[in-house]
Amino acid sequence: MAAQLDGVLEKDLQEKIKNSKVLVVGAGGIGCEVLKNLVLTGFLDIEIIDLDTIDVSNLNRQFLFHKEHVGKSKAEVARDSALSFNPNAKIKAYHDSITSNNYGVNFFQQFTLVLNALDNRAARNHVNRMCLTSGIPLIESGTAGYSGQAELIKRGLTQCYECKPVPGQKSYPGCTIRNTPSEPIHCIVWAKHLFNQLFGESNDDEDVSPDTADPEAGAEVGEAALAKDANEKGNVDRISTRVWAKQCDFDAEKIYNKLFFEDIKYLLSMSNLWKNRVPPNPIKWDSIVEEGEEVTDAVARDQKVLTHSQSAKVFAESIKALKESFTKLPEGDYLVWDKDDKHAMDFVAACANIRAQIFGIPRKSRFEIKSMAGNIIPAIATTNAMTAGLVVMQAFGVLREQYEKCFHIYVRLVTNPRKQFIIRDKVLIPPNPKCYVCSAKPEVVLKVDTKNVTVRELRDDILIKALNMVSPDVTLDGTSTIVISSEEGETDCNDDKKLVDLNIVDGCVLKADDFLQNYELSITIVHKDPGREEAAFEIIADPSSLKPKEAEPSKETEKDEAQPSTSSGQNGSSTNGKKARYDEDVSGEVLVVPDDDDMPSTSKAGTSGSGAAGSSSSGSGVEKRKHVEDDEEPASKKVKVSAQQDDSDDDLIIMDD
Numbered sequence: 001m002a003a004q005l006d007g008v009l010e011k012d013l014q015e016k017i018k019n020s021k022v023l024v025v026g027a028g029g030i031g032c033e034v035l036k037n038l039v040l041t042g043f044l045d046i047e048i049i050d051l052d053t054i055d056v057s058n059l060n061r062q063f064l065f066h067k068e069h070v071g072k073s074k075a076e077v078a079r080d081s082a083l084s085f086n087p088n089a090k091i092k093a094y095h096d097s098i099t100s101n102n103y104g105v106n107f108f109q110q111f112t113l114v115l116n117a118l119d120n121r122a123a124r125n126h127v128n129r130m131c132l133t134s135g136i137p138l139i140e141s142g143t144a145g146y147s148g149q150a151e152l153i154k155r156g157l158t159q160c161y162e163c164k165p166v167p168g169q170k171s172y173p174g175c176t177i178r179n180t181p182s183e184p185i186h187c188i189v190w191a192k193h194l195f196n197q198l199f200g201e202s203n204d205d206e207d208v209s210p211d212t213a214d215p216e217a218g219a220e221v222g223e224a225a226l227a228k229d230a231n232e233k234g235n236v237d238r239i240s241t242r243v244w245a246k247q248c249d250f251d252a253e254k255i256y257n258k259l260f261f262e263d264i265k266y267l268l269s270m271s272n273l274w275k276n277r278v279p280p281n282p283i284k285w286d287s288i289v290e291e292g293e294e295v296t297d298a299v300a301r302d303q304k305v306l307t308h309s310q311s312a313k314v315f316a317e318s319i320k321a322l323k324e325s326f327t328k329l330p331e332g333d334y335l336v337w338d339k340d341d342k343h344a345m346d347f348v349a350a351c352a353n354i355r356a357q358i359f360g361i362p363r364k365s366r367f368e369i370k371s372m373a374g375n376i377i378p379a380i381a382t383t384n385a386m387t388a389g390l391v392v393m394q395a396f397g398v399l400r401e402q403y404e405k406c407f408h409i410y411v412r413l414v415t416n417p418r419k420q421f422i423i424r425d426k427v428l429i430p431p432n433p434k435c436y437v438c439s440a441k442p443e444v445v446l447k448v449d450t451k452n453v454t455v456r457e458l459r460d461d462i463l464i465k466a467l468n469m470v471s472p473d474v475t476l477d478g479t480s481t482i483v484i485s486s487e488e489g490e491t492d493c494n495d496d497k498k499l500v501d502l503n504i505v506d507g508c509v510l511k512a513d514d515f516l517q518n519y520e521l522s523i524t525i526v527h528k529d530p531g532r533e534e535a536a537f538e539i540i541a542d543p544s545s546l547k548p549k550e551a552e553p554s555k556e557t558e559k560d561e562a563q564p565s566t567s568s569g570q571n572g573s574s575t576n577g578k579k580a581r582y583d584e585d586v587s588g589e590v591l592v593v594p595d596d597d598d599m600p601s602t603s604k605a606g607t608s609g610s611g612a613a614g615s616s617s618s619g620s621g622v623e624k625r626k627h628v629e630d631d632e633e634p635a636s637k638k639v640k641v642s643a644q645q646d647d648s649d650d651d652l653i654i655m656d657d
């Protein structure tokens with residue numbers, strides 16, 4: 001093996017490669033390529049971890065897998081395939097989640113370096129923190145379509161994965177989805193929720209019926225509508241959509257009339273909503289005007305924008321088919337929406353278009369709806385391969401200890417004027433001194449509706465989902481109050497309490513601590529009453545960016561100051577029957593590719609967030625993380641150097657096409 005590398009890699013580096021031990025996190029599109037590259041460049045001691053199993057759809061780009069491997073562990077098959085390139089290598093595979101308690105700081109510290117090949121932000125954030133804590137260099141990578149990148153993250157030297165604010169996650173307030181959609185995506189999100197209400201895992205956050213608590217409708221209006229409704233129809237709206245649908249045996253006409261006629265009429269009765277909006281136009285099943293011919297050709301059906309009557313027909317057909325699959329399931333089981341399931345996709349496309357028509361929103365083809373509903377950015381095998389090559393070249397830089405030359409490298413679809421499509425930064429980006437992860441004293445401000453948000457939401461939606469902790473402990477600063485404990489059962493009695501019930505009010509400071517990540521965060525609470533279009537909480541990563549509070553700011557001004565440039569852009573909301581969260585998933589084999597718009601893409605919720613609580617204090621003996629100030633490059637180096645490369649620059653990797 002080594003003989004083939006002579007003349008390609010210098011002797012010294014070959015030696016270092018042989019003596020290093022690397023961890024590859026993820027055995028998907030990039031991970032397979034990285035593993036192959038490692039084995040072919042002489043790495044002998046490799047560990048690889050991935051919790052996924054191989055799916056047929058992986059086979060077009062994850063070339064260590066073949067048809068006979070479908071259903072098997074990605075990590076294990078990747079190991080076996082890679083070993084065939086170099087049987088002398090030692091590869092250990094873990095079919096597991098990297099966020100599990102089994103992989104604490106001690107685990108990370110055994111490696112020379114860690115290579116990320118992940119497909120989701122949650123796992124990336126976690127590995128980022130583990131590498132910062134352990135002081136192990138991390139090569140982070142990602143692709144989105146034809147764009148890709150690889151970057152070195154080293155404590156104290158470079159920015160960390162969480163130094164940059166998260167690009168705004170698309171989230172849609174509950175009232176917009178339920179009462180006043182104005183864009184096709186609002187109807188698509190609604191249709192996906194409807195699918196779950198009828199056939200999927202039902203979720204209180206995904207209610208599809210009119211939201212009577214919409215603040216803009218005015219309390220009396222909502223109540224009046226409710227009273228009227230109760231008088232006319234008994235309690236029909238108070239039972240769950242699914243129970244009701246089951247009672248009418250999933251009769252397409254009845255379901256249609258309920259959703260697209262009665263519910264819409266109900267919305268119209270909330271007249272405040274329509275003062276400045278075009279009101280919707282309810283359409284009854286038997287008044288649908290036949291238009292357009294029946295579309296039987298599958299391709300045409302995918303590409304054409306169907307008429308209302310065509311959509312209604314597809315609606316009826318798909319309900320019939322879904323009902324059949326659903327009723328075959330054992331009691332308590334449910335369907336999972338999948339864009340590649342014909343009937344599930346037909347259903348969402350039809351419902352979205354019918355609702356769009358009613359609200360005067362442009363309709364879309366099934367194909368367009370599919371890509372919006374599935375957040376699809378295609379994964380391109382060649383981009384993955386190029387990016388994986390860059391990852392291993394960055395690894396060489398680390399082994400040579402030439403950190404100062406390990407600039408962020410990008411793969412681009414569009415070449416620059418010099419016809420280059422692999423481009424790198426000119427400088428290393430130093431850590432952000434205000435980063436709420438890698439700075440000396442991590443802190444954030446949490447603007448939150450303390451009167452309505454519960455402790456459970458604080459833990460699940462804010463600390464775990466938005467701030468990426470695994471199993472946090474939280475205390476109220478200056479008191480002995482334990483708000484949240486990572487010990488199972490210890491603070492269950494707090495779960496349903498509102499923050500205010502535990503005296504967590506405006507001005508309080510919470511201390512949150514995640515033992516596994518060895519991460520402590522100070523959270524200053526600012527109470528806010530969320531406006532209609534706002535989420536119930538907002539995390540501000542840089543507290544100094546907050547303006548001094550004004551007395552009683554109006555809703556408009558609150559909105560204006562809601563997104564300072566340093567805001568993490570994370571949104572969430574109370575599920576208190578008033579507003580719900582509508583996050584779209586982020587990141588396929590993707591991370592932020594500068595210059596490109598924040599692009600949502602497929603996510604497989606890669607890591608199963610909270611590891612088994614209770615045993616959270618395993619990997620003990622953890623040395624306290626050294627913070628930036630301990631290292632040579634002080635955080636005082638405030639220059640925020642532009643990450644964007646200059647096209648006219650000479651210092652580029654030349655790779656003409």
Ligand SMILES: [Zn+2]
Nearest residue numbers: 160163435438
């Ligand atoms: Zn950072």
